[in-house]
Amino acid sequence: MVSTVRKRAQLDPARMVREELRQLSAYHLDRTPCRFKLDQNEMPFDLPRPVKQRVVESLADRCWGAYPDFNSDRLRAVIGDWQGWPAEGVLLGNGSGELLALTVEAVTRAGDEVLGTLPSFSLYKLLVLRAGAVPRFLAPRPDLAMPTEELEREIERDPERPLILCSPNNPTGEAVTPEALERLLERLEAPLLLDNAYDEFCRHDYRPLLARHRHLAIFRTLSKAWAMAAWRLGYLLADPDLVTELIKVKLPYNLGFASARAAEAALASSTAVDRRVRAVIGRRAQWTRMLASAGFEVFPSEANFLMVRHARAEELRRGLEERSIRVRDVSYYPGLAGCFRIAIGSGAALRATRQAVAGILNEAR
Numbered sequence: 001m002v003s004t005v006r007k008r009a010q011l012d013p014a015r016m017v018r019e020e021l022r023q024l025s026a027y028h029l030d031r032t033p034c035r036f037k038l039d040q041n042e043m044p045f046d047l048p049r050p051v052k053q054r055v056v057e058s059l060a061d062r063c064w065g066a067y068p069d070f071n072s073d074r075l076r077a078v079i080g081d082w083q084g085w086p087a088e089g090v091l092l093g094n095g096s097g098e099l100l101a102l103t104v105e106a107v108t109r110a111g112d113e114v115l116g117t118l119p120s121f122s123l124y125k126l127l128v129l130r131a132g133a134v135p136r137f138l139a140p141r142p143d144l145a146m147p148t149e150e151l152e153r154e155i156e157r158d159p160e161r162p163l164i165l166c167s168p169n170n171p172t173g174e175a176v177t178p179e180a181l182e183r184l185l186e187r188l189e190a191p192l193l194l195d196n197a198y199d200e201f202c203r204h205d206y207r208p209l210l211a212r213h214r215h216l217a218i219f220r221t222l223s224k225a226w227a228m229a230a231w232r233l234g235y236l237l238a239d240p241d242l243v244t245e246l247i248k249v250k251l252p253y254n255l256g257f258a259s260a261r262a263a264e265a266a267l268a269s270s271t272a273v274d275r276r277v278r279a280v281i282g283r284r285a286q287w288t289r290m291l292a293s294a295g296f297e298v299f300p301s302e303a304n305f306l307m308v309r310h311a312r313a314e315e316l317r318r319g320l321e322e323r324s325i326r327v328r329d330v331s332y333y334p335g336l337a338g339c340f341r342i343a344i345g346s347g348a349a350l351r352a353t354r355q356a357v358a359g360i361l362n363e364a365r
Helices: 002-009 049-061 073-083 096-107 123-130 148-157 178-187 208-212 240-249 257-267 270-293 313-322 347-364
Strands: 090-093 113-117 134-138 163-166 192-195 216-221 234-237 305-309 339-343
Touching: 049 257, 073 090, 073 257, 090 096, 090 240, 096 123, 096 192, 096 216, 096 234, 096 240, 113 123, 113 148, 123 134, 123 163, 134 148, 148 178, 163 178, 178 192, 178 208, 208 216, 270 305, 270 347, 313 339, 313 347
Parallel strands: 113 134, 113 163, 163 192, 192 216
Antiparallel strands: 090 234, 216 234, 305 339
């Protein structure tokens, strides 16, 4: 008995976690305060105050001791009507990342390969490994363009592997065309999970493909364009038969009452949000011109951020940080040496960034 107790005392709890997960690095962001926070692709606008006030009033009137709607059916109907898709084909979650994780785990078996591309959102590898599957993510092209032709060939080799695709892609900002996406769907015999978090800023609409391809699932969020990142609300559009199965393995009550009511209030104010999205798209062109004139290579973007490359990127990133302007270092991503990502901020942020970059480069001279 004594030896058993001693043996248990020597156990390393960390080694109880699967080895492939222990080898991962934790997702990390700098949370220290700064003047202009341009590293998380947040909107430079908040929700209108009257909208926020309506949410506060609905929370105060509601009994907090009662559980919320089991599957948030009321909000599913609202989003379905807004998106022109049956409510039975809508699923809600605590951010689109939760829904992606749920779906990856539901459609893969241990040891299965899951297709993807690099560079792309770093959490995809974690989601695949957490499901016990194997990421088969294609290496970056020299021009960093979306490797749709390479994906077509990979799918033809084995069409029964799920595919995770991000469009507009984070961190490059590029968006695949609906025509290219449909060519992939026509070859694929497994789910295509499309992370479409930045859809409002993109000229492409992938929703018409849902009716023609039942194995397509589109993941979206209210965190970006709708300035609701604090509420962590994502939604999935997919074939109702797939959503029926996903509900069986979804955790009960995964969306709180407060998040659902905040979403309903925001969606009722879509005119104001549309106006702000157009403003960000207009500023995207301004940011592109400003950064290009400062000597950056600016990659085309269909999102609310830009990826840039510069021979002195790390020096510039550190200099911006010293001036309380935070951007996202992506130089460690495959193929992205010398790059960082910067969200489309306010007019004040643009002016401060222009002045800061000029100062950093002049100091070096």
